[in-house]
Amino acid sequence: MDGKLPYEVPTEMREFAEKSVDQARKAFDGFIGAAQKAVDSAHGSAESARANVQDMTRKAMTYAETNIAAAFDLADKLVKSKDMNEVLQHQSEFLKAQAAALQAQLKEIGTSVQEAAKKTAETAAKATKLK
Numbered sequence: 001m002d003g004k005l006p007y008e009v010p011t012e013m014r015e016f017a018e019k020s021v022d023q024a025r026k027a028f029d030g031f032i033g034a035a036q037k038a039v040d041s042a043h044g045s046a047e048s049a050r051a052n053v054q055d056m057t058r059k060a061m062t063y064a065e066t067n068i069a070a071a072f073d074l075a076d077k078l079v080k081s082k083d084m085n086e087v088l089q090h091q092s093e094f095l096k097a098q099a100a101a102l103q104a105q106l107k108e109i110g111t112s113v114q115e116a117a118k119k120t121a122e123t124a125a126k127a128t129k130l131k
Contacts, residue, residue, distance in 0.1 A: 008082060017079035025072045032065050052116040059112065063105050070098060 036058075077090040 007084075009079075014079050018076065021072060021075045021079060028068055028072070032061070032068075036061060049120070052119065056109075056112060056116070059109065066101065067098070070094065070101070 071094075074090060074094040078087055081087045081090060
């Protein structure tokens with residue numbers, strides 16, 4: 001190279017970014033807590049449908065919370081990175097982990113939807129026999 005040092009993020013800028021990420025994480029945690037309380041207090045008209053919707057909503061909230069936490073972890077790593085190679089490494093690791101998480105989440109959602117449909121069909125069949 002021509003004697004120039006690789007670009008490094010100034011310490012003050014990194015500290016500011018870390019504080020910003022921490023504040024955003026705390027705000028998001030507060031939002032998630034309020035949202036989970038709202039989900040827990042939700043009421044439905046049909047018990048079976050209510051239970052299925054509540055279960056799916058909880059799963060969606062858990063997935064969102066997990067995915068956002070992973071994004072905050074990535075942000076933490078990025079602001080602490082010393083050079084571009086570290087940034088690229090962290091991004092690559094994040095993308096691989098998120099792709100695997102998404103695959104698992106979609107599989108679980110598919111299973112839950114199938115189970116809910118089966119329960120709904122069974123409930124409808126029982127209601128039809130009673131008439």
